[in-house]
Amino acid sequence: MKVKIIGMGALGVMYANYIKERAGEDAVCFVMDSSRLERYEGQVFLCNKKEQTFCMEDSEKAEKADLVIVAVKYNGLASAIETMRHCVGDGTIIMSVMNGISSEDRIAAQYGADKMIYTVAQGMDAMKFGNELKYTQMGELRIGAKLPQQEKNVEAVSKYFDEIQMPYQKDADIMHRIWGKFMLNVGVNQTCMTYGTNYAGVLREGEAHDTMIAAMEEVIALGNAEGIALTWTDRDYYVGLLETLDPEGIPSMAQDRVSRRHSEVEMFAGTVIELGKKHQIPVPANERLYQMVQEIEKEY
Known part of the structure; x- marks a missing residue:
């Protein structure tokens, strides 16, 4: 899968680092507006003290993704929904690792419930200050379908997570x-x-x-x-x-x-x-x- 991540907070960087380490440099890319790209492109991150750089892409020039991971704060969700616009194609799956109980429904209102899987990120202690990410526990993702048409998305993401050994479980409820x-x-x-x-x-x-x-x-x-x-x-x-x-x-x-x-x-x-x-x-x-x-x- 080609993975695009919206949001460079603790979870966004943690998952980008994990995917890059297991699937390669071209497997994952952050997508952001041009002003953020100008500020952050080429920035070196410290992921548990290991230096890391990531692919970054202008949202207006972004290519379609297989999987979009939304990892922004609540106040940034509206702009994130706009930022991912060019990333979402017919076969794109969208997952949100945000807190709360409403982000998936808000994204689905824009892009369609058939593109969603419902996700919980739990058990991690990731902290990010500036360009430095620290964690002792990565935790796991729980993924599932709220609606029958989302089951195929759960299976596709499960297959990918198995390939890269992402810590996750499918959740029936x-x-x-x-x-x-x-x-x-x-x-x-x-x-x-x-x-x-x-x-x-x-x-x-x-x-x-x-x-x-x-x-x-x-x-x-x-x-x-x-x-x-x-x-x-x-x-x-x-x-x-x-x-x-x-x-x-x-x-x-x-x-x-x-x-x-x-x-x-x-x-x-x-x-x-x-x-x-x-x-x-x-x-x-x-x-x-x-x-x-x-x-x-x-x-x-």
Whole structure:
């Protein structure tokens, strides 16, 4: 497959590095607008201290891809959908490794549900600051079909992932998996950011841990109201996943705070608050986290 990646954050660089190492220089290319290309073309990245460069392509001159991986922040999704325009052809498959529960549907609204597979990236502790990427756990991708016409895409991507030994699993109930990861991110991302702590900090008993769990349990209630059968067993599974990560690592929103970037709080607490209103379910933990993030970002 010819793979094009939209987004040069931690996951985008991690997957580009993995694919290049196993499938060669021409197998993967970042696609971006001309101004970004001018800034980043030829840049040397440090991937776990190993120097690496990547193919980069002007979005207006991009060739059709077999697989497009969308790896941007929530605030960048609208522009990413436009950026990939020339990459998408009749046979292109699109996957999003973004957080949240809506990116696939938004991409499908533009390019068609028949091009999508639904994806969760979980279990990684990747951190990227500037041109340096660090991780101790690459985690795995969970892929699946929401609709019957997407099954062929899942099989095609599975075959490719088998060829390059990408860590992945097919998931028969991918929407349950997506909501489970959303639950984890609502808890751990927002708590680590607002409390200025790391994975070890939210796993220790105390206020940060209690806040994370309360925020996750609000997502369980909302998931059930939306027809997704999340349980406390799911909560415990994802908290257990945190225990496999680098204790000193921090998730993406905490990295945003360090870099003084605006975060994905609208995708996390913002979504929870709106769903709470829809179903008349109280979400006080997420309302509090939302306000805390707003106060932090006012100082940028």
